[in-house]
Amino acid sequence: MEYIKLGNTDIEVSRITFGSWAAGGWMWGGTEQNDAVGAIHASYDLGVTSIDTAPIYGQGLSEEIVGEAIKSLPRDKVQILTKFGMRWDLAKGDFAMKTKNNDGQDLDVYKYAGRDSIIKECEDSLRRLGTDYIDLYQQHWPDVTTPIDETMEAAARLLEQGKIRAIGVSNYSVAQMEEALKTVELVSNQVPYSMLRRDIEKDVLPFCQRHDMSILAYSPMQLGLLTGKMKPGQHFDASDLRSTNRLFKPENVTRVNEFLEKIRPLAESKNATLGQLVLRWTLAQPGLSVALVGARNAEQAIQNARTTDFELVTHEVDFITERLEQMQQQPA
Template sequence: MRYRTLTGTGLDLSVITFGAWAAGGWMWGGTERKDAVEAIRASYDLGVNSIDTAPIYGQGTSEEIVGEAIKGIPRDKVYLLTKYGMRWDLVKGTLASHSKNNSGEDIDIYKYAGKESVIKECEDSLRRLRTDYIDLYQIHWPDVTTPISETMEAVAQLIQQGKIRYAGVCNYNVEQLAEASRYVDIVSNQVPYSMVKRGIEAEVVPYCLGQEKSILAYSPMERGLLTGKMKPGHKFSEGDHRAKLYFFSEENLRRTNAFLETIKPLATEKGISLGQLTLLWTLEQPGITIALVGARNAEQAIQNAKTTDASLAAEEIAFISSELDKLELVK
């Protein structure tokens, strides 16, 4: 495993960080807790020392699973990254979506990061994670109903109290990053980034490089699209959010797989999977500090963790990028 320091912190995170969204089951067609716990532990055994989760993932389920999985591991040997600012148990802020919980019951999810809510969420996360501090605490989505200054006042208070070590944000644009940084030291921005979703390259990446902020790339395999395992005609299970995403249309599956076939010989030559090749390319892109990668079971987790057993030369990265430039998806 390779490690990179979160800029401005003492956190040396594994470049493959366990992303625990799918582990929570919500929007992924349910979860098997035993499999999820085993996946996290298998990752840790191979050097994955950081786990990213959030309260909204399974409405607390993901954080509970993470807490169970790290039981017995010395606390200073694992880094816990979680979030705040999405409430399913409070009607306040901006309605983000109508959804269903893991029991199939209707729930409404709100983006809300008022001071009292942030403090409550932190306490709830500490309890579910079975810890007394969080290494990186991140706002999940911007909340346009609450001044950023108020949200960050709560974060600063939690840092002062020792309940969180560092502050990060997710899905923030450059203007939001700059404002939040006026009130508290924002060390990172967690944003979607993959071979087929590269919008952050225009403004967010240059800003973060210039301001020395780390970028945590989520969905680097675009929710499984870039593994090469999904073919036209793929059927998703009930409750799987991917069924409605344009990435997984018949035409886009065909186009993506055609691209993946062009780089597959390189993966074969290195003895790695297409998913691992995708991750290696992602980790070599400017500004990207770590990649968050999910796994539903130990087998997937082990394959993800072994990604860094291989590496890419500059000419190989250039070859993949040149082939990628020919791929155009239909929206």
């Protein structure tokens, strides 16, 4: 496994980080807790020391699963990355979405990052995680109803109290990061990034590089589309967010699979899966610190962790990028 420091801190995280959204079941068609705990342990055994979670994932369930998993692990050897600012139990702030919980009940979710809310959320997360500190505390989504300085002042207070070790954001624009940096030192921005979604390369990524902020890429496998295992017209339950995602339309799945077939020989030459090759390419992108990758069971977790077992040299990265750009130039 490869490791990298978050921003200017001494917090070292694994470049493959366990993403536990799917482990919480919410919007992924349910979960099996024992499988998720086993997946985290299997990742840790192969050097994946960092786990990313959030209260909204399963409305506390993902954090509880992570808490259960780390009980038997040395706490100082594990980095817990969690978030704040999405409330399903309080109708306040910026309305985010109507959804359903794991039991199929209607749920209204709000982006809210007021001072008192953040303090409460932190205590709730610490309890669910069974720990007395969080390594990286990230604002999950910007909240347009709360001034950024109020949000960051509350996070700074938690930092002073030792309840968190570093402050990060997620889904922040350059303007929002500039505003936040007036109040605190941000160490990271967690943003969507994959072969099929590279828009952060225009402004967010260069800004983070200039300000020594780490980029944590979520959905690097584009919700499983880049594994090569998706078939055109594949059925997803209504509770699965892929059921309405335009990238999973049959014609797009076909196009992506054709691209993946072109790079398959390179994966085979490395004794790697297509998914591992995709992740390796992602980590090779300048300024990209960490890839957050989900796993529902130990087998998937082991595959993800073994991404760093092989190298890609410059001309191999270029070969993949050229094939990718050829695909993207085709009419959708």
